[in-house]
Amino acid sequence: MWSPKNESSLIQNNVLRFLFLEIICVSLMVMDYSAKIATPIRSAISTLTYPLVKVIELPQNAYEFLTSTASNRFELLSENVKLKQQLSQAQIDLLRLEVVSQQNKELRQLLKAKQQLPLETTVAFLININTGENDHHFIINQGANQGVFIGQTVLDLNGVAGQVYKVDIETAHVILLTNKNHAVPVEFLRTGIRSYIYGKGDLNTLSLPAIPQSADVKMGDILITSGFGGVFPRGLKVATINNIIDSEDRSFRQAEAEPSADLNLLKQVLLVWSEDQQNQKTLPPLITNNATTSSQEDIPKSDEPKVDEQ
Amino acid sequence: MKNYSTKLIHASIIFCILLMLIPWQGWFKTLQPYWLALAIIYWSIESPRKCGLFTAFFYSILLDVLYGSLFGKHGFSMVAMVFLISKIHRRLKMTSFWQLALMIGALLLNDAFIRTVIDWIASSGNGFSINLWPVITSILMWPWFKYTLDKLRQKF
Numbered sequence: 220m221w222s223p224k225n226e227s228s229l230i231q232n233n234v235l236r237f238l239f240l241e242i243i244c245v246s247l248m249v250m251d252y253s254a255k256i257a258t259p260i261r262s263a264i265s266t267l268t269y270p271l272v273k274v275i276e277l278p279q280n281a282y283e284f285l286t287s288t289a290s291n292r293f294e295l296l297s298e299n300v301k302l303k304q305q306l307s308q309a310q311i312d313l314l315r316l317e318v319v320s321q322q323n324k325e326l327r328q329l330l331k332a333k334q335q336l337p338l339e340t341t342v343a344f345l346i347n348i349n350t351g352e353n354d355h356h357f358i359i360n361q362g363a364n365q366g367v368f369i370g371q372t373v374l375d376l377n378g379v380a381g382q383v384y385k386v387d388i389e390t391a392h393v394i395l396l397t398n399k400n401h402a403v404p405v406e407f408l409r410t411g412i413r414s415y416i417y418g419k420g421d422l423n424t425l426s427l428p429a430i431p432q433s434a435d436v437k438m439g440d441i442l443i444t445s446g447f448g449g450v451f452p453r454g455l456k457v458a459t460i461n462n463i464i465d466s467e468d469r470s471f472r473q474a475e476a477e478p479s480a481d482l483n484l485l486k487q488v489l490l491v492w493s494e495d496q497q498n499q500k501t502l503p504p505l506i507t508n509n510a511t512t513s514s515q516e517d518i519p520k521s522d523e524p525k526v527d528e529q
Numbered sequence: 530m531k532n533y534s535t536k537l538i539h540a541s542i543i544f545c546i547l548l549m550l551i552p553w554q555g556w557f558k559t560l561q562p563y564w565l566a567l568a569i570i571y572w573s574i575e576s577p578r579k580c581g582l583f584t585a586f587f588y589s590i591l592l593d594v595l596y597g598s599l600f601g602k603h604g605f606s607m608v609a610m611v612f613l614i615s616k617i618h619r620r621l622k623m624t625s626f627w628q629l630a631l632m633i634g635a636l637l638l639n640d641a642f643i644r645t646v647i648d649w650i651a652s653s654g655n656g657f658s659i660n661l662w663p664v665i666t667s668i669l670m671w672p673w674f675k676y677t678l679d680k681l682r683q684k685f
Contacts, residue, residue, distance in 0.1 A: 234612075237609075246601075257600060264591065271595065349550050351598060352648075
């Protein structure tokens with residue numbers, strides 16, 4: 220029942236509650252910077268929120284199912300032909316790559332360099348739900364239960380798409396490399412110059428804000444991950460340079476690049492499980508200027524470099 | 530004093546969270562009202578004992594997890610808002626319909642400002658951009674929202 224006395228006690232209680240909850244919120248925000256503490260809390264709470272995600276996903280899945288069953292035979296046939304063409308093209312490319320990877324292996328053995336392990340990947344699908352003000356950010360259908368971890372590299376078939384940055388129990392949040400607060404350590408494939416590439420908040424451009432004036436940079440140069448920092452494994456394609464600008468006082472250059480991954484049309488992504496990612500910091504750096512690192516995925520795991528000393 | 534159904538409170542809040550999760554594209558995404566805040570405001574004015582600070586805290590933490598935003602960001606601003614409402618609760622109940630809408634606009638603006646400041650601090654001081662569209666659309670939605678919930682409350 221309402222009474223003035225009741226009301227004042229309510230308000231007084233509220234001040235204490237208010238302070239208590241705000242202190243909890245602030246400490247949660249601080250804890251969010253440490254993955255070890257935040258991930259278990261998030262996972263625990265996401266058991267409550269996961270049904271909500273499912274509810275939003277359900278009609279979309281139903282719609283997709285209906286459209287796929289309703290699509291006519293002719294469309295399916297033409298799609299089949301297209302896919303067959305793509306497959307044969309991919310197989311031809313693979314044949315060529317096999318020769319190159321064999322050569323690469325032999326060269327590495329001659330140089331006594333460490334063999335690079337193949338990348339293990341799993342497929343994850345995007346969940347189409349709103350993520351609020353977070354731009355360049357999406358959710359995938361794999362989470363802590365599948366062993367996804369913070370900082371895991373996320374690939375598209377054409378290149379790096381981003382990294383995992385929040386893990387829930389059955390889902391994970393992925394930040395795209397075009398996000399304003401995201402940077403990737405990269406290396407020019409042609410020259411081996413190292414740099415950082417930053418997101419600009421635009422899906423089609425990435426920026427390299429400071430390249431030394433002396434560096435040899437051309438339009439169309441391909442950028443790969445350099446493996447520095449230990450987040451992204453080395454040798455994954457990131458972007459292609461499509462614009463070079465000299466700074467006003469000509470002391471350094473800026474460049475813009477187009478991400479290799481099809482960020483506008485992401486539907487499924489690959490999560491990278493690379494074993495040497497953890498040891499990368501302790502190992503000596505690999506040979507630089509190695510132009511064929513992009514074919515590392517084709518090197519079989521069993522072939523360890525053991526050159527006889529004779 | 531009417532005894533409002535607790536179930537209706539929670540059902541309407543959860544429904545509002547679902548509304549916020551719908552993946553609109555383009556302009557619709559920018560214009561999407563802050564449904565959760567509308568529901569929390571409505572219930573904390575109408576039945577402050579059943580929808581108080583803890584309810585607001587709980588549901589906005591859920592939203593934080595769903596959005597993957599900084600943990601406790603929505604929680605912080607929402608708790609502050611409900612606290613302000615509890616302070617001026619009696620006055621809010623007395624004011625006319627349009628004045629109430631204006632006051633809610635002010636509360637939502639304050640809420641958006643708090644979240645922007647948190648974002649600004651969290652990104653170590655770069656990019657202070659406040660998005661006012663959700664505030665405007667939320668105020669526009671408020672009359673219809675209040676009307677619908679009033680009707681629903683009479684039924685349940």
